[in-house]
Amino acid sequence: MEQVLFRHNHPDRMVSLEEYRLEGGFEAWAKAVRAMSPDEVQQAVIDSGLRGRGGAGFPTGKKWSFVPRDLPGPRYLICNCDEMEPGTYKDRVLLEKNPYLLVEGMALAAYALQVNHAFIFIRRGYEQAAHNLRQAIDEARRAGLLGSNILAGGFSLELDLHQSAGRYICGEETALMNALEGLRANPRAKPPFPAIKGLWGQPTVVNNVETLANIPAIIERGPAWWKGLAAIPEAAGTKLFCISGHVQKTECIELPLGITLGEIIDGPCGGMRPGSSFKACIPGGASTPYFTSDHWQVAMDFDAVAKAGSRLGTGGIVVFDQNTCMVGATLNLIRFFARESCGWCTPCREGLPFVQHILERIEDGLGRPEDIDILREHVQRLNYAFCALAPGAMGPVEGLLRLFGDELDEHIAKGKCPFKGSRSH
Amino acid sequence: MIPEPLKTELQSSIAHAVTRREAAVGVMKRLQSHYGWMTDEAVTEAAELLGLSPLQVEELATFYEMIYRRPVGPKVIHVCDSISCWSMGGETLLQQLEHHLEISAGGTTGDGAVTLLPCSCLGNCGNAPAIMIGEQLHGPITVQQALDLVGRR
Ligand SMILES: Cc1cc2nc3c(=O)[nH]c(=O)nc-3n(C[C@H](O)[C@H](O)[C@H](O)COP(=O)(O)O)c2cc1C
Numbered sequence: 001m002e003q004v005l006f007r008h009n010h011p012d013r014m015v016s017l018e019e020y021r022l023e024g025g026f027e028a029w030a031k032a033v034r035a036m037s038p039d040e041v042q043q044a045v046i047d048s049g050l051r052g053r054g055g056a057g058f059p060t061g062k063k064w065s066f067v068p069r070d071l072p073g074p075r076y077l078i079c080n081c082d083e084m085e086p087g088t089y090k091d092r093v094l095l096e097k098n099p100y101l102l103v104e105g106m107a108l109a110a111y112a113l114q115v116n117h118a119f120i121f122i123r124r125g126y127e128q129a130a131h132n133l134r135q136a137i138d139e140a141r142r143a144g145l146l147g148s149n150i151l152a153g154g155f156s157l158e159l160d161l162h163q164s165a166g167r168y169i170c171g172e173e174t175a176l177m178n179a180l181e182g183l184r185a186n187p188r189a190k191p192p193f194p195a196i197k198g199l200w201g202q203p204t205v206v207n208n209v210e211t212l213a214n215i216p217a218i219i220e221r222g223p224a225w226w227k228g229l230a231a232i233p234e235a236a237g238t239k240l241f242c243i244s245g246h247v248q249k250t251e252c253i254e255l256p257l258g259i260t261l262g263e264i265i266d267g268p269c270g271g272m273r274p275g276s277s278f279k280a281c282i283p284g285g286a287s288t289p290y291f292t293s294d295h296w297q298v299a300m301d302f303d304a305v306a307k308a309g310s311r312l313g314t315g316g317i318v319v320f321d322q323n324t325c326m327v328g329a330t331l332n333l334i335r336f337f338a339r340e341s342c343g344w345c346t347p348c349r350e351g352l353p354f355v356q357h358i359l360e361r362i363e364d365g366l367g368r369p370e371d372i373d374i375l376r377e378h379v380q381r382l383n384y385a386f387c388a389l390a391p392g393a394m395g396p397v398e399g400l401l402r403l404f405g406d407e408l409d410e411h412i413a414k415g416k417c418p419f420k421g422s423r424s425h
Numbered sequence: 426m427i428p429e430p431l432k433t434e435l436q437s438s439i440a441h442a443v444t445r446r447e448a449a450v451g452v453m454k455r456l457q458s459h460y461g462w463m464t465d466e467a468v469t470e471a472a473e474l475l476g477l478s479p480l481q482v483e484e485l486a487t488f489y490e491m492i493y494r495r496p497v498g499p500k501v502i503h504v505c506d507s508i509s510c511w512s513m514g515g516e517t518l519l520q521q522l523e524h525h526l527e528i529s530a531g532g533t534t535g536d537g538a539v540t541l542l543p544c545s546c547l548g549n550c551g552n553a554p555a556i557m558i559g560e561q562l563h564g565p566i567t568v569q570q571a572l573d574l575v576g577r578r
C-alpha cells in the first residue's frame with residue numbers, strides 16, 4: 001500500500017536529512033518557494049480534499065482561506081502536537097521517525113499563509129520527538145531551508161518549539177493559544193475565531209502534526225494523486241491509525257482512508273489475540289462512541305464513521321475483547337475527562353464528576369434503574385459546556401447507552417459487575 | 426537562590442520569547458529540575474524573572490500535571506491509567522507497584538527516593554501498560570521490570 005507519511009521510515013531510527021532529501025524530501029518546498037504563489041499552494045491543499053487530522057476533520061485549505069490577507073501585523077501558524085487523547089500516539093511516532101516531514105509541511109503552510117513565525121506546541125513526555133524536531137529545525141536552518149530569505153526566494157520563516165507540561169485541554173486550539181502565551185490554559189470564547197484573532201490577538205491557524213505532514217506530498221505529487229490514495233472515492237489520502245488493546249499487533253500504521261474497520265483488524269492488526277474475540281472498539285480516540293461487530297464493514301473515513309454514529313476523531317482504535325466490561329471501560333474514560341476538565345465552566349466541572357459517580361455506583365453493584373435516565377439526560381446537558389471537551393467526554397457514555405443497554409441493566413439487576421474476575425491480569 | 430549560570434540561561438530564554446510570559450512553562454520546568462520540585466522559592470524566583478506576581482505563577486504551576494508543587498523523590502514513576510493501558514492490565518500494575526514500594530499512589534517511599542504517580546495517557550498506548558520514569562517512556566512493562574528501572578528489586 002502506498003505510504004506518504006511513513007514512506008521514509010526506518011524500523012529502528014529516525015531518517016537523516018540527507019536520506020530524506022535523496023528520497024525527494026524538501027523538493028516540494030523548493031518548488032513552492034521558487035515557482036508557486038502562496039495562493040497556488042493553498043489551492044492545491046483545497047483541491048486535495050485534505051481534512052484536519054486533529055479530531056474534527058475540518059477541511060484544511062478552507063480553514064486557511066479564512067485568514068484575512070490584509071490585516072496589519074504578524075500572523076501565526078501553530079502546529080498542535082499536544083496529542084493527549086487516550087488511544088492516540090501517531091504524532092509521536094511520526095516525529096520520532098521523520099521530523100523533517102513536519103518541518104517541510106509547516107514551511108509550506110506558512111508560505112501559503114504568509115506567516116513568518118510558526119510554533120510547534122508539543123506535549124509533555126514526548127522528549128524523543130522534541131529532540132528530533134530540534135535537530136531537524138537546526139539542520140533545516142543550516143541548509144537554508146528555514147530562516148531568512150529561504151532558497152533566495154525572499155520568504156523568511158522562524159520555527160519555535162514550545163514544550164508543554166501536561167494537560168489534555170491544552171490541545172483545544174484556543175486553550176492552546178492561552179497556554180502558549182503563558183496564561184492558564186482555559187479555552188477562549190469563539191467568535192472571534194483564531195483565523196481572525198488568535199495568538200496575541202493576531203490571525204492564527206492551528207493544525208495537527210499529521211495534517212501538516214501531508215502537505216509536502218500534496219505539493220510534490222499533486223492534489224489529484226494524493227486524493228486518490230484513499231480506498232473510496234468520497235475520501236482523500238491516507239491516515240495514521242493508532243492501534244491498541246486486544247489485537248495481535250498494536251502499532252501505528254498508515255492506511256488508505258476509507259478502508260473498513262474489519263479490514264484493519266483482520267489485516268495489519270493480525271486479528272485478535274489468542275483467546276480473545278472482538279466485542280467492541282473505540283474507533284477514533286477516547287471521545288468517540290463505540291463500534292461493535294455490527295460496524296465491521298464501516299469505511300473508516302470522516303463522513304462514513306459519523307453516519308454510523310461515531311467519529312473518526314484521531315484514528316486511535318482501542319480494541320476490546322469479550323471479557324471487557326463496557327461499564328468499566330466507560331468509567332475509565334469518564335475519569336480521564338473529569339480529571340482533565342479545566343474547571344472553567346460549571347456543566348463540565350461539576351457534571352463530569354457526577355457522571356463518574358453514577359458509573360462508579362453501577363460498576364460497584366449499587367446502581368439504580370433511574371440511573372440510566374440520569375445518564376441519558378446528562379448526555380444532552382453536557383452539550384451546553386463552554387468547549388468541546390465535555391460533549392466529547394459524553395461520547396462513550398452515549399455509545400454505552402445506545403449499544404450496551406443490556407450490560408448496564410445487568411449490572412443494576414444483579415447488583416454487581418458480571419465481568420469481575422473474568423480477566424487474568 | 427539559583428546559581429548565576431542558570432539565571433543567565435533562563436534570562437536568555439525569556440529574551441528569546443515574544444512576551445516574557447511565553448517562557449513561563451519552560452522556566453518553571455527548568456527551575457523544577459534544579460530544585461527537584463517546584464518549591465515556594467522557585468515560584469518567587471520564576472515570578473521575578475517573568476515579571477509576574479507569585480500568584481500568577483502559582484496559577485500556572487497548579488494547572489500542569491508535570492509541575493510538582495509538593496516534594497517528589499528523585500525518581501518519579503508515572504503509571505498511565507487511561508483506556509488502552511487499563512485494557513492491558515494497568516490497574517493491576519499500579520496495585521503491584523503500590524504493594525512492592527509499600528506506598529499508595531501519590532506517595533513517596535520512606536527513604537524519599539521513589540514517587541509513584543498515576544497519570545493520564547502517555548501517548549504510548551500501543552505499548553500498554555505504559556509508564557514513564559523521569560522523562561523516559563517504557564512499555565509494555567511488568568512490575569519487576571519497573572522495579573528494576575528504579576533499582577528496587
Ligand atoms: C479537549 C480537546 C483536546 C484537543 N486535543 C487536540 C490535540 O491534542 N491535537 C490536535 O491536533 N487537536 C486537538 N484538538 C482539536 C483542536 O482544537 C483543533 O481542532 C485541531 O488542532 C485543528 O487541527 P486540524 O484542523 O489539523 O485537525 C482538541 C480539541 C479539544 C476540544
Ligand code: SF4
Pocket residue numbers: 169186187340341342343344345346348349385386387388389390
Ligand atoms: S467544557 Fe470543561 S474543559 Fe471546556 S471550558 Fe468547560 S470546564 Fe473547561
Ligand code: FES
Pocket residue numbers: 086087088505506507508509510511545546547548549550553555
Ligand atoms: S492509554 Fe496508556 S499510554 Fe495511552
